[in-house]
Amino acid sequence: MSQYYSLPSPAFSFLLLLLLTFFPPSFLSLSLSQSSLRWASSNDPCYHHDGHPRHCLSDFINAAYGVPVLAQGLLQGSEKNTSALTDLHNPHNLTCWTASEASGARDWTLTVPLGRRFEVTYISLQFCQQVEPTTPFSISILKSMDYGHSWRPLQFYSSNCMGKFGLPAQSVALTRHQETESLCSDPRPLQKHRGGMVLAFSTLDGRPSSADFEYSPGLQDWVTATDIRIVFHHSQGKTDNHHFRHSSLSAPPRFPLTLADIQVGGRCKCNGHASHCRRDSQGQAVCQCEHHTAGPDCDVCEPFYYDRPWQRATPTEPHPCVPCECNGHSSKCRFSMAVFQQSGRVSGGVCLKCRHHTTGRHCQFCQSGYTRNNSKPINHRKACQRQSVCVCVCVCVYVCVVLLECALTFDLCSHVRGMLFGLNITSIHTGCVRSSCGGTWSCHASLG
Numbered sequence: 001m002s003q004y005y006s007l008p009s010p011a012f013s014f015l016l017l018l019l020l021t022f023f024p025p026s027f028l029s030l031s032l033s034q035s036s037l038r039w040a041s042s043n044d045p046c047y048h049h050d051g052h053p054r055h056c057l058s059d060f061i062n063a064a065y066g067v068p069v070l071a072q073g074l075l076q077g078s079e080k081n082t083s084a085l086t087d088l089h090n091p092h093n094l095t096c097w098t099a100s101e102a103s104g105a106r107d108w109t110l111t112v113p114l115g116r117r118f119e120v121t122y123i124s125l126q127f128c129q130q131v132e133p134t135t136p137f138s139i140s141i142l143k144s145m146d147y148g149h150s151w152r153p154l155q156f157y158s159s160n161c162m163g164k165f166g167l168p169a170q171s172v173a174l175t176r177h178q179e180t181e182s183l184c185s186d187p188r189p190l191q192k193h194r195g196g197m198v199l200a201f202s203t204l205d206g207r208p209s210s211a212d213f214e215y216s217p218g219l220q221d222w223v224t225a226t227d228i229r230i231v232f233h234h235s236q237g238k239t240d241n242h243h244f245r246h247s248s249l250s251a252p253p254r255f256p257l258t259l260a261d262i263q264v265g266g267r268c269k270c271n272g273h274a275s276h277c278r279r280d281s282q283g284q285a286v287c288q289c290e291h292h293t294a295g296p297d298c299d300v301c302e303p304f305y306y307d308r309p310w311q312r313a314t315p316t317e318p319h320p321c322v323p324c325e326c327n328g329h330s331s332k333c334r335f336s337m338a339v340f341q342q343s344g345r346v347s348g349g350v351c352l353k354c355r356h357h358t359t360g361r362h363c364q365f366c367q368s369g370y371t372r373n374n375s376k377p378i379n380h381r382k383a384c385q386r387q388s389v390c391v392c393v394c395v396c397v398y399v400c401v402v403l404l405e406c407a408l409t410f411d412l413c414s415h416v417r418g419m420l421f422g423l424n425i426t427s428i429h430t431g432c433v434r435s436s437c438g439g440t441w442s443c444h445a446s447l448g
Contacts, residue, residue: 044275044290045057045275046273046274046275046290046291047290052318053290053291053313053318053320054313055214055272055313055314055315055316055317055318056275056290056313057270057272057275058267058270058274058275058276058277058287059267059268059275059276059277060121060265060266060267061265061267061277062263062264062265063114063118063120063264063265063266064086064112064114064228064262064263064264065086065087065263066083066086066087067083067086067113067114068081068082068083068086068113069081069082069085069086069110069111069262070110070111070113071108071110072108072109072110072111082097084097085097085110085259085261085262086112086261086262086263089126089260089261094260095260096258096259096260097259097260107231107232107233108231108232109229109231109232110229110230110232110259110262111148111227111228111229111230112227112228112229112230112262112264113148113227114227114264115284115285116226116284116296117145117224117225117226117268117269117297118224118225118226118264118267118268118269119220119223119224119266119267119268119269120203120223120224120225120228120264120265121202121203121204121223121265121266121267122200122201122202122203122263122264122265123141123154123200123203123228123230123262123264123265124198124199124200124261124262124263124264124265125139125198125199125200125230125261125262126193126196126197126198126259126260126261127190127196127197127198127199127258127260128196128258128259128260129197129258130192130196130197131197132188132189132190133197136159136160137158137232138156138158138159138160138165138232138233139157139158139199139230139233140153140155140156140157140165140229140230140233141153141154141155141156141157141201141228141229141230141231142154142228142229142230142231143224143225143227143229144225144228145221145224145225146226147226147227148226148227151229152182154203155182155183155184155185155201156182156183156185157184157186157187157199158184158186158187158233159186159187161184161185161186164184164233167182167183167184168184169184169186170183170184170185171183171185171206172206173207173208175208176208176209179207179208179209179210179218179219179222180207180218180219180221180222183206187199196260203222203223204219204223207219214272214312214314214315215314217312224269225266228264230262268285268287268297269297270287270289271293271299271312272298272312272313272314272318272319273287273290273291273293273298273312273313274287274288274289274290274298275288276288284296291313291318291319291320291321292305292320292321292322292323293310293320293321302321303332304323304324304331304332304333305321305322305323305324306333306334306335306348306349307322307323307324307333307335307347307348308321308322308335308340308347309335309337309340309348323349324350324351324362325347325349325351325362326349326351326354326362327358327362327378327379327383328363328379328381329351329354329355329356329358329363329381330351330352330354330355330363332351332352332353333351334349334350334352335348335349335350336348336349336350339361349361351363355381356381356382356384357370357384358384364378366383366384367384369386369387370384370385370386370387371384371385371386372384372385373385
């Protein structure tokens with residue numbers, strides 16, 4: 001089973017980017033776990049020792065490992081799927097992606113489908129050549145958040161940023177407004193690593209809010225991706241017609257851009273509500289959601305846990321989903337923002353289909369025809385009982401008879417009242433008054 005290592009904080013993303021880039025591949029998780037869910041310790045990382053929920057992070061992995069890469073020449077339209085660029089990187093037996101100078105295509109692209117939403121921390125390109133390329137080249141790194149339907153640039157690299165992309169050479173976002181916009185910088189000098197040149201892009205490096213990543217929805221959206229696309233632009237208009245070849249470290253490159261390995265470091269997007277991400281029986285990577293959250297990204301609340309709106313967990317507030325308060329009389333509810341606002345943003349759950357003759361937002365009232373049984377607690381199934389009404393019927397001796405069960409007595413009372421010596425009962429409920437002697441009932445009537 002692969003060993004995973006977590007990234008402590010976005011503030012250290014660039015430092016760990018370098019560490020992860022230069023460490024041997026065995027130090028980095030290769031793929032999503034296929035095994036049963038296991039915690040790294042005896043305690044659940046998403047909960048404190050006392051059981052209270054807390055913010056937790058999913059495993060930090062190489063999301064591109066083993067993923068077939070779509071290599072495409074834009075002008076020729078030739079395509080080829082290969083996992084040679086995302087397999088276990090062996091510097092002593094490189095598998096290189098090369099572009100022939102004889103090709104008429106100007107650009108060539110590599111598309112890495114990640115299969116789900118990830119929060120990407122870095123993208124690393126390991127080239128086969130051992131020396132800095134002398135031929136000018138430019139690279140675009142793009143992301144998709146909707147599985148390839150639309151694309152958004154993350155970073156541009158060029159020795160002539162203004163001429164190639166119309167952007168000034170800039171490696172740091174100057175304002176918070178600019179931190180979710182793509183920048184352009186010179187890719188050189190490239191870093192040298194284990195016999196080849198490396199270009200490493202950190203999604204959070206140079207972003208003013210990176211230290212507050214967990215509290216920045218803009219940056220969280222900025223690093224979210226389902227697919228990564230890398231476009232190689234050749235300034236002299238010649239690239240592509242790719243082929244694969246095995247080479248030794250001493251073999252000279254045929255073209256300045258020969259790529260050996262692609263890594264995409266990041267975490268499954270679980271919004272702070274899961275510490276593990278694994279593939280299900282259908283092969284789809286899903287978060288093992290905690291805090292009564294649900295969905296592939298833990299981005300909704302479980303059914304009945306709708307008393308508060310869903311929120312992403314943060315290090316200071318785990319924002320667990322809270323169950324509706326229905327006093328045990330319903331298992332269904334909905335969230336109402338209007339009710340939530342009226343409560344001072346404390347509670348917004350509205351119970352549905354209350355049982356046991358209850359009604360109300362919390363199933364806390366009794367239905368019409370039922371009264372509260374004070375001998376039972378509010379959450380008891382017999383908290384509401386059928387209402388009993390005393391009905392007075394006048395007889396000629398002015399004695400009131402107490403009859404129960406309204407449905408059987410109202411008609412009788414009306415019928416008898418019309419027959420009895422012109423007496424007019426002013427009210428069925430108030431027409432009787434307690435006699436002062438013997439506990440009998442007297443008829444309170446007026447002669448008509």
